[in-house]
Amino acid sequence: MEHELIRARFEAFLKTKSLKLTSQREAIFERAFATHEHFTAETLHRWMCDGDDSRGKTVSRATVYRTLGLLEDAGFIGSLDTGRGELLYEHLLGHEHHDHLVCIECGKIDEFRNDMIEDLQEKVALDHGFELVRHSLRLEGHCKDCIKVVKQRKAAGETSRA
Amino acid sequence: MEHELIRARFEAFLKTKSLKLTSQREAIFERAFATHEHFTAETLHRWMCDGDDSRGKTVSRATVYRTLGLLEDAGFIGSLDTGRGELLYEHLLGHEHHDHLVCIECGKIDEFRNDMIEDLQEKVALDHGFELVRHSLRLEGHCKDCIKVVKQRKAAGETSRA
DNA sequence: GTATATGCAAACTGTTTGCAGGTGA
DNA sequence: TCACCTGCAAACAGTTTGCATATAC
Numbered sequence A, B: 001m002e003h004e005l006i007r008a009r010f011e012a013f014l015k016t017k018s019l020k021l022t023s024q025r026e027a028i029f030e031r032a033f034a035t036h037e038h039f040t041a042e043t044l045h046r047w048m049c050d051g052d053d054s055r056g057k058t059v060s061r062a063t064v065y066r067t068l069g070l071l072e073d074a075g076f077i078g079s080l081d082t083g084r085g086e087l088l089y090e091h092l093l094g095h096e097h098h099d100h101l102v103c104i105e106c107g108k109i110d111e112f113r114n115d116m117i118e119d120l121q122e123k124v125a126l127d128h129g130f131e132l133v134r135h136s137l138r139l140e141g142h143c144k145d146c147i148k149v150v151k152q153r154k155a156a157g158e159t160s161r162a
Numbered sequence C: 001g002t003a004t005a006t007g008c009a010a011a012c013t014g015t016t017t018g019c020a021g022g023t024g025a
Numbered sequence D: 001t002c003a004c005c006t007g008c009a010a011a012c013a014g015t016t017t018g019c020a021t022a023t024a025c
Helices: A003-016 A023-034 A041-049 A061-073 A115-127 A144-155 B003-016 B023-034 B041-049 B061-073 B115-127 B144-155
Strands: A077-081 A087-091 A099-103 A109-112 A131-142 B077-081 B087-091 B099-103 B109-112 B131-142
Touching (some): A023 A041, A023 A061, A041 A061, A115 B115, B023 B041, B023 B087, B061 B077
Parallel strands (some): A099 A131
Antiparallel strands (some): B077 B087
16 A cells, blocks of 8 residues: 555544644654564654654654554554563554564564465354454464574573473 | 372472472462463462462462463463463463463453364464464454444444544 | 643553572472 | 572563643644
């Protein structure tokens, strides 16, 4: 989806909700859609404070959290939890639904979509009398690059716990 | 699996790790395996303080967290995040691997197992060069009982945000 | 003009940690 | 005995909130 179009939708959304188009909301929105990575609220805040954004507009932490919540409610961005007490965001518009592969070694995140899994989930929900609203599927393991590292470490003799 | 057997495994585990069988660890272990519900560290702590446990042994919050971590590392219990900054535990022994259906209305948690989904996950990981270590799949929606409630609410006129 | 936003700092939640004293093997 | 544990309270991270001030419409 074109950036212009997404931007227009954002403005329309604010209008219909009688929310104001403030410079902060604009900056946060732009920054969130400028990246194709996943990011935490904290990361986004840092990006904006560090002037990594050309506009150099700084925004308070509170506003970042508030605005991300807003964007999520509106469906512009989605969140997935890292499994360790943090929320990762990603923009959704212009992006098909997908699930994630997370490398537990280096943190890399890959995306995938598998329609067969999606269909089976629907079926499972149905069988249990559930009306499926959303799902979160996270596959965790070692990515291509880390598999060797992990193997080497094992070969070098275990010193790990558990 | 028999309780006695699980208990024996727990003691064996402690022994092999040179960990001590303290009254606190014993009490936490027993309490965790006495329930078939999912629970948070906080909940378990409350259960124990409230003397809901016949032994009335109280244990500090810190020890509850430490012991649950221990039990998780050892594979006695598993954790799933609620999606909102809390960890839910469940005991694993005598319990096949399964995934969860969560009602976003009443919080009810159902379990399911679908081998086809499991296989497809392996396939996806393989296709991406990942070595799969674990996964977390959470289906969220409205359970049988809540579907009506939600419908009624909708019929009664939307007052919700977003 | 006024409802809505913002920034700040303080509050909150779930969890972890340092340390002095206690306890199981 | 002595390494390992515990309880406490303080520290932490991520996030939310109350309130006075600022701003979009």
